Amino acid sequence: MSEVHRCGTYYVNWYLVDDGGQVTIVDAGASGYWPQLDRKLAELGRTREDVRGLVLTHGHVDHVGFAERLRVESGTRVWVHEADEEMVRTGKNQKTEASMLPYLRYGYAWRLLAHLMRWGPSIKKVGEVTTFGDGDQLPVPGEPRVIHTPGHSRGHCALQFADALLAGDALCTRNSLTGDESGPQLAPKAFSVDTAEAMASLDRLPESPLLCFGHGDPWTGGTQAALTHARKVGFT
Numbered sequence: 001m002s003e004v005h006r007c008g009t010y011y012v013n014w015y016l017v018d019d020g021g022q023v024t025i026v027d028a029g030a031s032g033y034w035p036q037l038d039r040k041l042a043e044l045g046r047t048r049e050d051v052r053g054l055v056l057t058h059g060h061v062d063h064v065g066f067a068e069r070l071r072v073e074s075g076t077r078v079w080v081h082e083a084d085e086e087m088v089r090t091g092k093n094q095k096t097e098a099s100m101l102p103y104l105r106y107g108y109a110w111r112l113l114a115h116l117m118r119w120g121p122s123i124k125k126v127g128e129v130t131t132f133g134d135g136d137q138l139p140v141p142g143e144p145r146v147i148h149t150p151g152h153s154r155g156h157c158a159l160q161f162a163d164a165l166l167a168g169d170a171l172c173t174r175n176s177l178t179g180d181e182s183g184p185q186l187a188p189k190a191f192s193v194d195t196a197e198a199m200a201s202l203d204r205l206p207e208s209p210l211l212c213f214g215h216g217d218p219w220t221g222g223t224q225a226a227l228t229h230a231r232k233v234g235f236t
Contacts, residue, residue: 057168151198
């Protein structure tokens with residue numbers, strides 16, 4: 001049985017999935033989170049030699065993080081959906097739906113931006129990636145099934161493990177610009193390419209007892225309750 005371990009900081013999460021002593025990394029936080037990796041692996045009694053792959057839910061800066069350094073130093077294969085391959089390989093962001101300016105009235109937005117400026121303000125381009133598509137079952141520990149959930153980015157995906165859904169930024173429980181923690185909700189428009197598409201993609205998420213996100217605490221109330229709350233909150 002796979003065990004999901006949350007890593008990162010108050011602002012950004014990344015995950016270790018331990019399956020019988022072998023490890024899949026899901027997302028890579030900001031590039032400055034690199035020192036966390038060996039420390040978190042050691043807490044599990046693991047090393048980088050136990051890591052069999054790094055799977056990105058999408059190509060944004062706070063998820064690509066230390067991926068290239070791990071690939072170069074340890075030879076770890078980096079996986080991403082084909083629609084985000086260009087962003088990950090070039091560091092060029094996809095055009096978002098809205099400007100950041102309206103969100104600057106929120107103190108949390110300033111704190112997040114300051115955090116990312118300190119820990120990794122730009123995408124560290126990944127020199128080589130392996131792409132996947134919707135419905136693929138990846139040959140990494142835990143064998144997650146890929147669920148393409150475009151909207152936050154064109155290639156955004158959730159990963160369905162046996163006992164957990166790692167939803168990336170398809171949902172969050174802490175809004176990454178407003179700081180709202182009322183419950184599961186979509187990422188804000190300034191960080192998404194198409195929030196209407198992101199809302200429609202929620203219909204693709206399977207039922208799971210545990211949902212883990214890129215921002216905010218895990219959700220244990222089940223997928224349907226999470227979706228109901230997100231639809232109630234609407235777009236931010």
